[in-house]
Structures are given as C-alpha cells and as structure tokens.
Amino acid sequence: MWGLRCWRNEASPNPLQRRGLKKSAAKVLSFGEDLGEAFPAYSLYLDCNKQKMLEQYDLHNLMVLDIETVPQYSSFADVPDHFQKLWDLKTQYQRKEETAEEFYERAGIWAEFGKIICISVGIFINGRNTGLRVKSFFSHDEKELLEKFAALLVSQPPSLILCAHNGKEFDFPYICRRMLINGVKIPSQLEISGKKPWEINHLDTMELWKFGDYKNYTSLALLTAIFNIPTPKDDIDGSMVGRVYWVENQLERIATYCQKDVVATAQLLRRYRGEELIPDESITLVGF
Incomplete structure (x- = not known):
C-alpha cells in the first residue's frame, strides 16, 4: 500500500x-x-447508501406487457405457394431434419409469418399499497387489436416506459413489424428510429438478468421459480398457443395465460428492486 x-x-x-x-x-x-x-x-x-436495482424508475410510469402469437394460417397447406417457398428458405437452417411443413407450427415466432392474437398490459397503481391493474386486447382481427393497443399508448405520456420479458428481442419489434404490415401507425413509445439509446424507454427483465452476459437466456418461468414468485398452474404453455387457437378456438383461454405472464413480469420487477410482492388482493384483472 x-x-x-x-x-x-x-x-x-x-x-x-x-x-x-x-x-x-x-x-x-x-x-x-x-x-x-x-x-x-x-x-x-x-x-452512498445502497441503491436498489431499478430504483431510478417510477413504476407508476411503466407499463408491463406480453404478447401471444400464432401462425397466420391454420396449416401449412393453407399457406399460399409463394409464401410456402419463402418459409422454406427462411427456416432452412433452423429446421434441421424437419420439413418446412412440420416446422410450420412454430411460424408464430416470426413476424413475417405469424400474427398477434393477444396483447396483455399491466400498470402499477397508487394506493395504500402498490397494486397492479391488468387488461388484455385480443381478437381474431389483428388490425383491430393493434389499433386498440396503439390508441392506449397514444393516450399515455411519451415518457411511458414499456417493459417485457425478452421484450427487446421479441415483443417490441414484433408489435412494430405487425403494425407496419397492418398499416397502423407506430406510437412514439415503440418507435426507436432516430432515437439515441438512452432516449428509448424500454425495459427487458431478461436483459436485466443478463448483467452484460449476452450468451445467457433465462426464461420467465425459471426466474419466477428462483425468486419464489408464486404463479398459478397453467393449463397451457407457449408451445400450445397455436393449437389452442387454431384447433380448439379458445382465444379467451390464451388471453388468461397472457395475463399471467404480465403479472409474473411485474412481480419479477418488484423482486429486482428488492421490494415485496404485490398481494393477490391488490391485483385487478379487467374483465374480457
């Protein structure tokens, strides 16, 4: 020394x-x-006093969201020939031993071949204790769904922070791409072109967990488990959404599943901040 x-x-x-x-x-x-x-x-x-993670963010100026997507067609046979060829080319390296037809059940992952059937959002509300209010936009008509969601964002301040798990890699760009395809104007909170990185008000709970480790992928299910966040037992998971939509025609069931992910993401944010979980009685699910 x-x-x-x-x-x-x-x-x-x-x-x-x-x-x-x-x-x-x-x-x-x-x-x-x-x-x-x-x-x-x-x-x-x-x-300095120990600062909580994410303490600089006002939760009441933050919207948590999650989307559910499915293939645009119920089966590969219904896909127009031109798009069948494009699908074949697009997925040739991901498919490995599977044929383009066998792989089509995963088409909902790509915004070019899938569509959004549900967007669930949650906002933190003031009160004696912090609460959470969750609402879903869902429809067979994707454009109608996107227009309603866009109208909600337009009614909010441009400084509103959007948060999702893996949102920067999936939810946010997927919504923007589908809005462009459907002719829906992208709200300022989703628009990133021309903005500096620090001007983009997007939070991603998966990215936050990486702490700079770009190789790391951690599911929401795993994070809720390690942080002891209770989650209702789901009767479906992400891999089943396409079948539940196209075969069973149960859109409301999918919306319920989507809302649960919003609640889980909001609770994960609370854990990141070192705060208590929001009790069930303070969580309001707006009726369908």
Missing part, C-alpha cells in the same frame, strides 16, 4: 471530509480509506 500512502498528508482532512461529507462516512475500513484517497470515486461509492 506504499504507493497509495506515500503522498498522504496526515494533517490534511480526509478526502471525503474535504468534499463536505459526514465525518463518520469518512471512517471506512483502512483499505477502503487508502483506495478512497487514490480513487475518490471509490470513497463516494462506499459512502
């Missing part, structure tokens, strides 16, 4: 005290004290 002590003037006040900080705050561990003199930012870090 000689290199850090050699220029120290014992008669001079501690660097932290020179900055007008409390004397008690300057009494850090000797090792930290030495580092603090050489690297003032380190002392300031030691002095």
